Amino acid sequence: MTAVRLTGVSKRYPMLSRRGRLHSLKGALLRGEFWRLQQESGGFLALSGVDLEVGRGETVAVIGPNGSGKSTLLKLVAGILRPTQGSVEVNGRVTALIELGAGFHPEISGRDNAIVNGMMLGLSRSEILRRLPEILEFSGIGEFFDQPVKTYSSGMYVRLGFSVAVMVEPDVLVVDEILAVGDQLFAHRCLDRIARLQRQGTAILLVSHDLGLVEQLAHRALYLRKGSPVLTGAAGAVVARYRSDVASEEEGVQVVGGSARRWGNGAVSLDDVALVSTDGRPMRLLSSGESATVRIAYTVRVPQEDFVFGVAIHREDGTHVFGTNTELDGWRPEHLTGSGEMLLDLPHLELAPGRYLVDAAVHSQAGLAYDYACEATSFVVSAPVGWPGCYAPAHQWRPRGPAMSHRSG
Amino acid sequence: MNGDQVGPVGLLVSLYRQRALLAVLVARDLKARYRGTFLGYLWSLLNPLLLLAVYTAVFTFVIPARVPNSTVPYPLFLFAGLLPWLFGSGALLDAAVVLPDNGPLLKKIVCAPEVFPAVTVLSHLVHHLLALPVLLAATAVVAFLGRAVFPWTVVFLPIALLLWVVAVAGISLGVAALAVHFRDVKDLLHNLLNLFFFATPIIYPLEMVPIGVLRRVIQANPVTPLIEVYRDVVLLGRIPSPLTWAWAVGVAVVCWVVGAWIFSRLRETIAETV
Numbered sequence: 155m156t157a158v159r160l161t162g163v164s165k166r167y168p169m170l171s172r173r174g175r176l177h178s179l180k181g182a183l184l185r186g187e188f189w190r191l192q193q194e195s196g197g198f199l200a201l202s203g204v205d206l207e208v209g210r211g212e213t214v215a216v217i218g219p220n221g222s223g224k225s226t227l228l229k230l231v232a233g234i235l236r237p238t239q240g241s242v243e244v245n246g247r248v249t250a251l252i253e254l255g256a257g258f259h260p261e262i263s264g265r266d267n268a269i270v271n272g273m274m275l276g277l278s279r280s281e282i283l284r285r286l287p288e289i290l291e292f293s294g295i296g297e298f299f300d301q302p303v304k305t306y307s308s309g310m311y312v313r314l315g316f317s318v319a320v321m322v323e324p325d326v327l328v329v330d331e332i333l334a335v336g337d338q339l340f341a342h343r344c345l346d347r348i349a350r351l352q353r354q355g356t357a358i359l360l361v362s363h364d365l366g367l368v369e370q371l372a373h374r375a376l377y378l379r380k381g382s383p384v385l386t387g388a389a390g391a392v393v394a395r396y397r398s399d400v401a402s403e404e405e406g407v408q409v410v411g412g413s414a415r416r417w418g419n420g421a422v423s424l425d426d427v428a429l430v431s432t433d434g435r436p437m438r439l440l441s442s443g444e445s446a447t448v449r450i451a452y453t454v455r456v457p458q459e460d461f462v463f464g465v466a467i468h469r470e471d472g473t474h475v476f477g478t479n480t481e482l483d484g485w486r487p488e489h490l491t492g493s494g495e496m497l498l499d500l501p502h503l504e505l506a507p508g509r510y511l512v513d514a515a516v517h518s519q520a521g522l523a524y525d526y527a528c529e530a531t532s533f534v535v536s537a538p539v540g541w542p543g544c545y546a547p548a549h550q551w552r553p554r555g556p557a558m559s560h561r562s563g
Numbered sequence: 564m565n566g567d568q569v570g571p572v573g574l575l576v577s578l579y580r581q582r583a584l585l586a587v588l589v590a591r592d593l594k595a596r597y598r599g600t601f602l603g604y605l606w607s608l609l610n611p612l613l614l615l616a617v618y619t620a621v622f623t624f625v626i627p628a629r630v631p632n633s634t635v636p637y638p639l640f641l642f643a644g645l646l647p648w649l650f651g652s653g654a655l656l657d658a659a660v661v662l663p664d665n666g667p668l669l670k671k672i673v674c675a676p677e678v679f680p681a682v683t684v685l686s687h688l689v690h691h692l693l694a695l696p697v698l699l700a701a702t703a704v705v706a707f708l709g710r711a712v713f714p715w716t717v718v719f720l721p722i723a724l725l726l727w728v729v730a731v732a733g734i735s736l737g738v739a740a741l742a743v744h745f746r747d748v749k750d751l752l753h754n755l756l757n758l759f760f761f762a763t764p765i766i767y768p769l770e771m772v773p774i775g776v777l778r779r780v781i782q783a784n785p786v787t788p789l790i791e792v793y794r795d796v797v798l799l800g801r802i803p804s805p806l807t808w809a810w811a812v813g814v815a816v817v818c819w820v821v822g823a824w825i826f827s828r829l830r831e832t833i834a835e836t837v
Contacts, residue, residue, distance in 0.1 A: 233673045236831060248673060252672075256670075257667050257672060259591055259595055261599075266590075266594065270588060270591055273584045
């Protein structure tokens with residue numbers, strides 16, 4: 155079920171000029187077209203042509219450099235802004251965590267502010283009163299709860315704001331770069347809470363510059379640049395693409411050959427990626443626990459001193475299963491030239507039945523992609539018994555009590 | 564922001580639906596206002612009392628003034644007109660800044676903007692209601708001293724006050740929405756309020772104005788009937804003529820409709836502009 159659907163969404167902010175405003179007052183009152191005159195011609199196009207769907211229980215991250223329209227997108231979903239073009243559909247109650255503790259009144263107590271804030275977020279007075287003990291407990295503010303908010307430290311302030319916001323248990327949660335609030339302990343609690351909302355089926359749309367966090371929390375990601383979508387897909391791949399673009403900008407290199415599934419500057423190219431058996435034959439179907447090898451055939455166009463080979467396996471819904479690279483495994487790059495193969499042996503691929511997709515990449519240590527291939531190959535794991543999840547380790551039951559039934563057959 | 568077109572009636576419905584939030588926000592305003600003061604809510608009573616004392620002293624000893632054709636002491640007459648006026652002008656001045664002041668809420672949380680001007684008016688109404696006993700008590704004292712009859716017409720006060728609240732609320736909505744786009748509104752409002760203060764029979768009774776153009780102008784001033792019905796029933800013990808009532812009701816309704824209409828027209832742009 156879709157919780158959020160954006161279709162062809164664009165947002166243009168008017169450039170405010172004194173004359174323009176006065177000029178259109180009459181039109182505004184008579185025809186309600188306060189901005190239209192300016193929208194069509196001038197203004198600043200903050201977002202254009204964004205399509206996005208977020209299902210229930212799904213978490214989608216929006217990433218991109220500053221000024222790429224991430225916050226605008228969140229505000230459109232939250233209903234704070236309206237799109238200039240396109241449509242934004244949201245099913246259910248939306249809570250926006252765009253600024254924690256927004257609108258806390260400094261003179262009144264944390265308790266009273268929590269009540270006001272909770273009601274603004276859509277709870278009834280009795281609902282919020284029932285949850286106050288939980289809010290107090292979660293925020294860890296203690297005796298300060300009944301003190302005016304102006305006496306709070308900034309950490310206490312955001313902790314209270316977060317506690318109130320997540321207690322609302324929204325259907326759609328919109329989060330703007332705020333998960334890194336408070337100390338280590340509170341940050342962990344926030345993540346726990348987010349995970350709980352995910353399990354409860356809350357659709358989460360989050361903006362973060364913490365790419366590690368994005369990979370950890372999000373199933374999918376949308377990469378925006380100057381208001382336009384660059385790539386939408388599995389979080390790991392989208393993050394890799396963004397990292398690559400950032401790295402290439404730092405080095406002043408123009409990224410070439412960018413598409414939704416394949417990008418890189420082409421210094422090294424991946425000619426073929428395949429899952430092969432120990433005797434080198436391609437495999438498409440394997441049984442759980444079998445051994446397999448990911449074989450990456452490459453050609454070097456520009457010899458490299460700095461290179462990392464990486465492989466990631468994920469499910470079709472974006473769930474990460476496994477990922478590693480030569481750097482993580484302690485390789486020191488020396489020299490890469492000519493053409494050859496890189497093999498990743500997986501002696502026991504203990505995966506649950508289902509279809510798996512493999513990404514392969516070769517990039518610099520800073521993340522600049524030479525060649526990044528999303529979903530370069532896929533394979534299917536079969537097993538006698540269907541199994542949810544991804545991991546299916548070898549296992550065995552050992553009965554030790556009396557009157558246990560024995561395994562039949 | 565839900566719903567595309569909210570007219571004057573739609574705004575009323577929206578506010579009614581959010582009455583619980585309104586109550587909490589008004590309570591917050593009141594709590595915040597007297598937080599840390601020694602006398603707390605007593606100030607709501609003390610402020611008008613001190614004001615009345617000053618007026619009484621000045622207009623008894625410094626400039627002895629009288630109300631023609633009435634035994635009601637002038638300071639009380641002035642006070643009865645001033646109380647609703649201060650309520651209305653205070654609410655309007657606050658309404659002009661309430662949306663920018665609550666910008667963080669409007670921009671960062673999804674909430675209906677009409678809540679804020681409504682809270683402003685309601686908070687001022689609460690203060691007005693707290694000041695009202697001072698007026699009633701003073702009237703009772705004067706009646707006890709035999710200077711005037713206690714006005715039994717005070718039973719009509721709720722109606723007179725309701726009309727005034729409706730008018731003030733309507734204009735507040737319009738002012739709040741316009742002030743978001745035009746910062747000049749606040750200064751303009753200041754001057755208009757000054758003008759209307761003197762163009763309305765507050766510090767003088769209408770009967771004192773010489774018959775002629777000037778009196779017509781003051782009679783045509785839409786604020787006049789609202790203040791007149793209020794003071795007639797609360798102090799002078801007169802039941803205003805049906806024509807005055809009709810005039811007052813008409814002004815209140817028009818103020819609400821026009822103000823709410825302006826607000827609903829600009830409603831969508833508020834969160835983007837504050």
